[in-house]
Amino acid sequence: MTAEITEITREEHxxxxxxxxxxxxxxxxxxxxxxxxIHKLVAEVIExxxxxxxxxxxxxxxxxxxxYNYIDIDWAEAAHGRAPAVATGISRLxxxxxxxxxxxxxxxxxxxxxEVMHACNRGENIVIIFVNNAIYGMTGGQMAPTTxxxxxxxxxxxxxxxxxxGFPMKITELLAQLDGTTYxxxxxxxxxxxIRKAKNALRKAFENTKKDxxxxxxxxxxxxSSGWKMTPVEANxxxxxxxxxKYPLGDIKDI
Amino acid sequence: xxxxxxxxxxEVIAEAAIRCGCDGYFGYPITPQSEIMETxxxxxxxxxxxxxxxxxxSEIAAINMVYGAAxxxxxxxxxxxxxxxxxxxxxxxxxxxxxxPCLIVDVVRGGPGLGTIQPAQSxxxxxxxxxxxxxxxxxxxxxxxxxxxxxxxxLGFELAFKYRNPVxxxxxxxxxxxxxxxxxxxxxPRWSDADIExxxxxxxxxxxxxxxxxxxxxxxxxxxxxxxxxxxxxxAKYRRMEEHDTRHEELSCDDAEYIFVAYxxxxxxCQKSVQLCREQGIKAGLFRPITLYPFPxxxxxxxxxxxxxxxxxxxxxxxxxxxxxxxxxxxxxxxHFGRYGGVIPTPDEIVEALKRQxxxx
Amino acid sequence: xTEEIIIAGFGGQGVLxxxxxxxxxxIMQDQxxxxxxxxxxxxxxxxxxxxxxxxxxxxxxxxLTRYDTAIILNQQSMDKFEEAVKAGGTLIYDPNGIxxxxxxxxxxxxxIEAARLAAExxxxxxxxxxxxxxxxxxxxxxxxxxxxxxxxxxxxxxHHHLIPVNVEAIRVGMTRVEKA
Numbered sequence: 001m002t003a004e005i006t007e008i009t010r011e012e013h014x015x016x017x018x019x020x021x022x023x024x025x026x027x028x029x030x031x032x033x034x035x036x037x038i039h040k041l042v043a044e045v046i047e048x049x050x051x052x053x054x055x056x057x058x059x060x061x062x063x064x065x066x067x068y069n070y071i072d073i074d075w076a077e078a079a080h081g082r083a084p085a086v087a088t089g090i091s092r093l094x095x096x097x098x099x100x101x102x103x104x105x106x107x108x109x110x111x112x113x114x115e116v117m118h119a120c121n122r123g124e125n126i127v128i129i130f131v132n133n134a135i136y137g138m139t140g141g142q143m144a145p146t147t148x149x150x151x152x153x154x155x156x157x158x159x160x161x162x163x164x165x166g167f168p169m170k171i172t173e174l175l176a177q178l179d180g181t182t183y184x185x186x187x188x189x190x191x192x193x194x195i196r197k198a199k200n201a202l203r204k205a206f207e208n209t210k211k212d213x214x215x216x217x218x219x220x221x222x223x224x225s226s227g228w229k230m231t232p233v234e235a236n237x238x239x240x241x242x243x244x245x246k247y248p249l250g251d252i253k254d255i
Numbered sequence: 256x257x258x259x260x261x262x263x264x265x266e267v268i269a270e271a272a273i274r275c276g277c278d279g280y281f282g283y284p285i286t287p288q289s290e291i292m293e294t295x296x297x298x299x300x301x302x303x304x305x306x307x308x309x310x311x312x313s314e315i316a317a318i319n320m321v322y323g324a325a326x327x328x329x330x331x332x333x334x335x336x337x338x339x340x341x342x343x344x345x346x347x348x349x350x351x352x353x354x355x356p357c358l359i360v361d362v363v364r365g366g367p368g369l370g371t372i373q374p375a376q377s378x379x380x381x382x383x384x385x386x387x388x389x390x391x392x393x394x395x396x397x398x399x400x401x402x403x404x405x406x407x408x409x410l411g412f413e414l415a416f417k418y419r420n421p422v423x424x425x426x427x428x429x430x431x432x433x434x435x436x437x438x439x440x441x442x443x444p445r446w447s448d449a450d451i452e453x454x455x456x457x458x459x460x461x462x463x464x465x466x467x468x469x470x471x472x473x474x475x476x477x478x479x480x481x482x483x484x485x486x487x488x489x490x491a492k493y494r495r496m497e498e499h500d501t502r503h504e505e506l507s508c509d510d511a512e513y514i515f516v517a518y519x520x521x522x523x524x525c526q527k528s529v530q531l532c533r534e535q536g537i538k539a540g541l542f543r544p545i546t547l548y549p550f551p552x553x554x555x556x557x558x559x560x561x562x563x564x565x566x567x568x569x570x571x572x573x574x575x576x577x578x579x580x581x582x583x584x585x586x587x588x589x590x591h592f593g594r595y596g597g598v599i600p601t602p603d604e605i606v607e608a609l610k611r612q613x614x615x616x
Numbered sequence: 617x618t619e620e621i622i623i624a625g626f627g628g629q630g631v632l633x634x635x636x637x638x639x640x641x642x643i644m645q646d647q648x649x650x651x652x653x654x655x656x657x658x659x660x661x662x663x664x665x666x667x668x669x670x671x672x673x674x675x676x677x678x679x680l681t682r683y684d685t686a687i688i689l690n691q692q693s694m695d696k697f698e699e700a701v702k703a704g705g706t707l708i709y710d711p712n713g714i715x716x717x718x719x720x721x722x723x724x725x726x727x728i729e730a731a732r733l734a735a736e737x738x739x740x741x742x743x744x745x746x747x748x749x750x751x752x753x754x755x756x757x758x759x760x761x762x763x764x765x766x767x768x769x770x771x772x773x774x775h776h777h778l779i780p781v782n783v784e785a786i787r788v789g790m791t792r793v794e795k796a
Binding site: 066086087091 | 278279281307309311312313315316317319320321322323324325326327329331345346349353460461462463464465469470471472473474475
Binding site for chain 3: 259260261429432433434435436520523524525526527528529530599601602603
């Protein structure tokens with residue numbers, strides 16, 4: 001057994017290696033959660049671009065509040081919804097730096113609507129990564145602005161009712177309307193091809209910062225198997241069948 | 256030769272910020288302090304010193320921009336007035352929790368709610384007790400002249416970085432709107448990257464280099480014991496502030512039998528009341544706290560051993576009086592006299608209040 | 617020397633700028649000065665007043681109820697501030713805005729026909745400088761040279777060509793002020 005391990009870990013046999021931009025910390029995310037994959041993509045893009053010492057992340061309040069434990073760069077942890085304002089403060093005083101926010105749907109599309117709207121409208125030269133899993137994960141599965149009609153959550157136990165709760169918010173399309181955004185796209189990480197595409201989108205977003213093009217906004221539709229009360233496999237299937245029709249993948253704006 | 260000008264308190268905040276090497280101002284308009292951002296925008300310091308000035312979409316956004324800027328070791332500030340400062344409380348507690356240095360100017364107006372645009376001192380509790388949630392304090396400076404509005408900007412940044420703590424300049428509409436002669440400071444260059452490395456290299460988000468651990472500006476700690484340990488650290492810091500940076504001024508207190516305790520514009524009015532008292536043969540003096548947190552309780556205690564009584568004069572229904580009474584601890588009478596809701600007390604009515612409430616003649 | 621002055625009239629009469637020029641003049645001769653306006657949503661046409669204090673010492677309250685001098689430019693201000701002049705103090709007013717003459721006999725009262733003189737000159741904007749001249753004649757607390765320097769400091773450079781006109785208006789005020 002030991003001999004076999006020694007054999008397969010020989011340098012010439014290694015086909016994949018964890019990017020050094022990821023810390024070795026064990027992630028606190030639930031099995032099947034999309035955050036782990038997205039963190040990895042962000043870390044890889046930063047590492048491959050050689051900009052770790054020039055990148056500052058802003059983490060949100062929500063499941064990814066502890067993102068700073070996993071991606072090995074300097075981070076500011078923002079108050080709930082305020083990450084785009086925090087990123088604005090950093091970016092304005094450090095125009096040479098790569099500044100990004102990493103936010104969930106509750107943080108970005110509910111409590112932080114004003115901050116994200118105005119950061120995008122000013123065309124802050126930052127990247128906004130928006131992970132949309134249509135639910136509040138950290139607080140235990142409550143309704144988010146992006147929760148689908150009829151979707152059961154702990155605060156919509158009989159399903160989201162538009163008369164009571166309004167409609168699922170397509171904030172990404174809203175932000176694409178603003179002149180300050182240069183690149184607005186929606187991606188997913190449920191299959192290897194989708195992961196490759198999402199990584200390309202993230203890479204492009206960071207390259208836009210280098211070109212001083214304004215705000216790049218990358219939505220990634222993800223799963224929350226714990227909140228959705230499904231197995232990871234069921235969650236992926238449910239996302240494809242229910243989330244994608246409402247939140248179709250692809251570039252919304254690219255100038 | 257120092258430059259001497261006639262300036263409004265609000266305008267001088269802007270001028271002092273530029274001259275002391277402030278890196279960024281983030282604000283949102285509100286009366287009676289909008290001249291601060293207007294002056295900055297007219298001055299265009301980004302052309303002169305590189306200082307960034309940005310009008311945010313809300314007070315909440317402004318304080319969070321300060322949070323971001325401060326986290327990178329830059330000198331960042333914001334200003335507002337009472338209703339706007341209420342909105343900033345969330346940001347302030349995060350700044351205190353992440354131990355980030357910054358400067359906040361509060362040109363207080365009367366409340367509650369939308370209240371009035373006229374001057375008041377009714378936000379003493381909010382400023383000195385923390386204001387937001389959690390066990391924290393701001394270091395609070397109370398200017399009583401346009402000159403001090405100037406001086407406390409550089410001093411505020413100095414103390415903010417000394418303690419890694421937000422510092423508030425608590426002014427009011429009188430000090431903000433009044434013009435006085437002011438001696439402006441010489442220009443101090445903004446900090447270079449090397450300066451920031453020297454001053455804040457241990458914590459500032461300057462970009463993670465290979466040779467150091469990553470820096471994280473955060474106020475989150477899920478482990479209760481570690482959080483308690485952090486709270487101990489904050490409390491120790493507040494004790495150091497109290498020991499080293501408590502400031503006050505005494506006027507005519509040497510032989511005073513009766514002492515007014517007042518800060519900011521109330522202290523200016525009380526200065527006149529002291530003159531009026533002396534003209535009438537009443538030995539009055541003025542004790543003026545300059546730091547409201549930490550409150551100068553020891554020097555006030557010392558005075559209470561020889562004075563017959565104290566009158567706390569505030570443009571509030573009675574807030575600082577609590578600190579005065581805690582310092583004096585019941586040894587001699589200490590009463591409160593206030594006008595509020597935007598009304599400024601007159602020197603005469605303060606003298607009358609002293610006679611009525613303390614001297615009792 | 618401490619001189620505590622209230623200047624009161626309508627917005628648009630140049631009350632605040634007159635106070636500012638006076639304050640700057642004080643700075644020019646090394647005095648301590650304070651200028652405290654009533655502020656709020658009072659714009660042109662509403663009442664406006666400003667407290668100006670010049671002193672050789674540190675200035676105490678910028679908010680006062682009694683003044684060494686009151687300069688009164690409309691009836692509302694007369695009603696409000698006549699009683700606020702200290703006994704033995706000075707009241708200067710423009711009779712053109714006044715329907716009731718001041719009545720106190722324990723103060724020194726002067727009048728200056730500033731509105732009429734300004735209108736006659738064809739330049740109504742010099743009104744406040746005529747009033748300032750009247751004040752400086754009665755209370756020569758700053759010398760004219762320093763007022764001129766004060767004008768230079770308080771006016772933007774693009775208005776500096778107007779300084780001679782203003783100085784002339786101050787002289788007119790000095791000449792035409794009379795004991796009431």
